[in-house]
Amino acid sequence: MVIPRDVRENILGTCLDILPLSNLPWCIIGDFNGLLSSIDKKGTNPHPHYLIQGFRQAMMDCGLEDLPLIGHLFTWIKRNLPNNLVEEWLDRALVTKDWRHLFANCLLSNGVAGKSDHSLITLKLHANLSNLLG
Structure with a gap:
């Protein structure tokens, strides 16, 4: 299923509305289309700092943390030309404490x-x- 870009960008906003209604542990996995650091991207044109800060702040506001990823750091790749490769870490698992x-x-x-x-x-x-078992 393809989730429209505007919906993906509002996922953390929706989480901010929903998470306080539940005291259950949460794990949200998917393409968040957001980077947490400039090292989450390799290739042309650096990711705008304000977008990185916004994604980080939304995660903090939701009380979510990023699970570490084992293996290749980047989860998305775009090849335009042989010398124009872009890789980003977009797919994540965000969890509550x-x-x-x-x-x-x-x-x-x-x-x-x-x-x-x-x-x-x-x-x-x-x-x-x-x-x-507590």
Whole structure:
């Protein structure tokens, strides 16, 4: 399913509305179309700093943190010409602190991109049973 750009850009805004209504642990995985740092992009034209700051602030406002990614750092690639390659880390797993505590041993890995311009990210859960039982 393709989510329109304006909806993707409002996902964290929607989370800000929804997350306070629940005390459950949250994990949100997908293409956020946002970068958290300038090192999240390789290639031409640096990502605007105000967009990086806005994405970081929205995550903080939602109480979400980024899970580390194992494997290739970039999850999206665009090849215009052989010498014009752009790669970005757009696909992420954002979690609440409670979720991270519950699944402290989880692994988020980056696979190989097939026919898509996005690579497959896989989240492997390893629940900490002592955290589940309280």
